[in-house]
Amino acid sequence: MILKERPVPIQLLQREALLRRLDTRFYRYKEIEKDLINWKTGYAGEKNTDYYLSYLPEEEFGIINDLRLKNQNTFQMDTILLSLMFGLVLEIKNIVGTLFFDQHTQSVTRIYKDIEEGITNPLIQARRHRNQLLHWMINHRLPPIPLEYLVVISRNSTILKTNPGNEHIFKNIIYAECLEEKINQLAAKYQTPVLKSKSYNKLTQLLLAEHIPSYPEILKMYGIGRTEIVPGVQCPTCKRIPMLRVSATWFCPSCKAYSKDAHFPAVRDYFLLLNEKMTLKQFQEFLLIEKRGVAKGLLHTLHLQVSGSGRTTQYYLPPDCILSPLNENDRKKGDFH
Template sequence: MIKLELIVPVQAEQCIALLKRMPKGHPVRPIVEKDLRVWLKGYYGELNVAYHLSFLPEDEYYIFHGLRLKDKKAFQMDLLLVSAKFALIIEVKNISGKLKFKKGSDLMTRELNNLEEGMDNPIQQVKRHHLQFNNWLKYHQFKGIPVERLVVISKTSTIIETTPDNLHIFQTLIYAESLMDKMRELETKYTKPRITKKVLSQLSDTLLKEHHISIPDVLQKYNLSQSDIKPGVQCPNCRSFKMKYISASWRCDECHFTSKRAHLSAIKDYFLILNPTITRKQLAEFLQIEPVKARHLLFSLKFPSSGTKRGTKYYLPKNCILCPLNENDMKKGEFFT
C-alpha cells in the first residue's frame, strides 16, 4: 500500500519555476537547466523502481516515497518499505556510464564518454540514512524492527565495477530488475512478524506526521535577486505573461484564453522561488493586480495565516505544493532554452 506517493522533486519544481521566469539569456540559466535534468533523471529512476515494487502484495507493505524525517539533522530517503517483519531503506540511482567502487573509499568514480569524475558513494549515503532512521525509531519508541538497506541502480545499461576484495558490496547494491528477488530473500530471512498490525499502523501514522517537505532557498543557491524573476500570471495555453484578471477570471491578451485558476501556478512559483510566506501586498505585486483582488484570491485559497489586517502573512499548508507537475507536463520540455 502506497502511503506517500512519488512526486516530482521540489528542487525540480523550483528549477522549472525559475526557467519560466528568468530571461532567456540569463547567465545562470544553463546551470539551472543542467540541475533540472539531474533532478528529473533521478525522478524517472524512481519511477522505474516503483514499477517493480508494484508487484508486492499491497496488504503486507507500506511504501513511502521521498520520506523526509529529522534525526539530529534532516534526512530524506528515496524509498522506505515497512512491514510487520522488517523495514527496508532504498537509495535509487539513475546514473549512466561505468560506476567504479574502491574498497574503503567514500567516493564512487563514474566513467562516461572517456571522462572520469568522483561522485558521492550511494552505499555510504544509505548507511547514513540507516543509522539516522534507526535513531528515529528509537526516539519514537518503535522497538524490535530490523532495518535493511539497499542501493538500487535503475538501469541495467549502467556498468558496476569493483575489485575482487570488495564483492560484498553486491549484498546491498543491485539493479532494479533484481529487486523482487532481493525482496524474496529478505522475506526468507525474516519469516516472523516483529511488530503487530496495530503497531505497524501507528508507525505509518507517525512517519506521515513527521514527514516534512523542505523548500530550499534557490535565490541564494544561484545568487539571484527578485529583480531576476519575472512577475505576472503565465497563460496555460500560449505561455505568455499577458494575462489580466477581469471579473473573477484570467484572460490572455495574446491568445484570448480564459481561466479561473491560472493564478495558482503563479502563486506556487512565488512560494518555490521567493518566500515561504506571502502578504496581500506581495501577492498583488507578483500577480500584478489590485490589492483588493489579491485579498479576495487569498481568502478563497484558505491558506494558514499569522498576524492581523494588512500585516497578515499566508503560507502553504504542511507538505503542500500547489498544482504539482505531472509526467506529461515535464515531457513538453518548454522550460528549456
C-alpha cells in the first residue's frame, strides 16, 4: 500500500518556473537548463522504480516515498518499504554509462562517451540513510526492526563494475526490474513478525507526521535578484508574457488567445520562486493587473489560505498544492485549496 505518493520534486518545479521567467540571456540560464534535465532524469528513474514496486502485494508492504526527516541534520530517502518483519531503504539512481565502484578508495567513477567523472557513492548514501533512520527510530523510542538498504539502478543499460574480489557489493546494488525478486528474497529471510499491527501503524503514522517538506530558496541558490524575475501571466498557447486582463478574462496580444485560468500558473510561480506569502499588492504587481479592485476580486476567487486581516492580510498555498503541477484543463475555477 502506498502511504505517501511520490510528488514531482519541488526543485524540478522551481527550475521550470525560473526558465519561464528569466531572460534567456541570463548568465546562468544554460546551467539552470542542465540542472532541470538532471532533476527530470532523476524523477523519471524514481517513477520507473515505482512501476516495479507496484507488483508487490499491497497487504504486505507500506511504501513511503520522498521522506525527509531530522536527527541533528535532515536526511531524505527516496523510498522506504515497511512490513511487520523488516524495513528497506531505497536509494534510486538513473545514471547513463558505466559505473566503477573502487574497492580501495570507496569512490565511484562514471564513464560515458569516453569521459570519466567522479560521482557520489550511492552505497555510502544508502547506508547513511539507513543508519539515520535507525537513529531516528531510537530517538523516538520506537521498537527496533531489521533495516536493509539497496541502491536501485533504474536503467538496465547502466553497466556496473568493481575490482576483482569486491563483487559482494552487488548484493546491495540491483537493477529496478530485479526489485520484486530481491524483496521476495528479503521477505523469505525475515519471516518472523517483529511488529504488531498497532506498533506498525504507530511507526508509519509518525514517519508521515514528522516529514519535513523541502523548500529551497531557489533565487539565492543561483544568485538571482527579484527584479530579474519577469512578472505577468504567461499565455498557455504561445508561452509569451504578459497576457492582459480584459473583460474578466486573459487576452494574449501576441497570438490573440483567450484564457479564463491562465493566472493559476502565475500564482504558483510566485510561490515557487519567491518562497513567501503574498499580499494583495504583490498579487496585483506580479500579475500586472492595473486596477486594485480587479486584483482583489480575482484573488478572492482563488480560495488561498489566509493569515492576518485588513491591510496585513497575507495569502499562501499549502505545500501539497505547490508541489502538484497545474493543468488549466484539470482545475476548476478557484480550486487552489
